[in-house]
């Protein structure tokens with residue numbers, strides 16, 4: 001086993017070398033970072049992914065830091081097709097990140113994929129987790145379940161009102177997970193983390209910040225969908241990963257928790273900061289606001305602080321610098337898409 005990296009000031013992040021955990025969606029953006037951090041802490045990580053969510057070159061790049069670790073095992077399979085119970089034996093915690101992400105693709109006939117990967121997969125996973133005696137499942141939910149945040153930060157008690165089919169599937173998935181946890185006789189506990197726009201190295205290429213950085217590196221204009229005044233609460237991936245680790249041992253039974261920063265920034269300002277970092281203004285064009293895009297997102301993170309001890313640690317400019325340098329070093333802009 002690799003040497004453990006123990007973070008001494010935070011009890012919830014102490015290394016647990018005997019624990020076997022599962023990360024679904026391990027070939028994805030957030031899942032690959034979470035798996036790496038769990039391995040650093042001395043966990044044995046079983047990663048499950050159907051390896052179809054990204055182009056092959058991206059999958060390989062995302063898996064590379066974990067595949068080199070002998071405590072990492074990769075299972076290639078669709079969660080709706082694989083027999084999960086054998087893989088869940090002796091597992092303490094499942095981090096369920098696998099999903100079909102993205103708002104725009106969820107309209108039209110592709111919705112079937114969203115239903116399968118987001119709803120059906122979650123149902124089958126939860127059922128197998130209960131039958132296998134898994135103690136905790138940490139589920140990745142989304143700010144998209146709220147709709148917009150025109151009246152200030154949203155708390156977990158706000159009425160969900162998703163504006164996209166994607167948001168509807170994420171709401172169904174988190175509520176399914178909670179229903180399984182509340183099932184009579186269930187010993188399993190669930191924390192559903194509602195992430196607010198996560199960014200950082202390996203961010204999905206369809207996401208705004210990736211596209212802004214690619215535009216700055218290639219000098220090719222990016223089309224902003226809408227007037228650019230829409231605001232987002234941007235969460236650095238390290239903070240999202242820490243939230244997962246904190247949710248692992250928090251004293252809760254069935255809970256949804258916002259994971260954001262509490263700071264909301266207009267898209268035009270993000271473009272300006274990326275331009276500052278790049279040393280040249282990002283060339284912008286403007287297009288129609290798309291169906292399902294919410295106007296603003298803004299998280300109230302008080303419950304996250306109270307329930308799992310989460311506080312965001314990375315401000316937007318610092319996080320953008322890290323993602324920019326990573327993209328430049330990885331010559332992302334040179335890669336044919």
Ligand SMILES: NC(=O)c1ccc[n+]([C@@H]2O[C@H](COP(=O)([O-])OP(=O)(O)OC[C@H]3O[C@@H](n4cnc5c(N)ncnc54)[C@H](O)[C@@H]3O)[C@@H](O)[C@H]2O)c1
Pocket residue numbers: 024025026027028029030031048049050051052053054077078079080096097098099100101102116117121140141142143170194195196197198199204
């Ligand atoms: N990135 C964000 O800003 C953000 C915001 C809110 C919520 N989320 C949620 O966080 C999670 C991770 O997001 P991400 O940005 O890392 O996405 P991602 O697309 O990079 O990763 C998702 C992974 O899940 C895998 N997958 C999808 N369906 C599967 C299935 N049926 N069986 C097995 N594997 C499957 C894909 O191959 C992919 O590798 C998702 O649940 C997403 O809805 C992300």
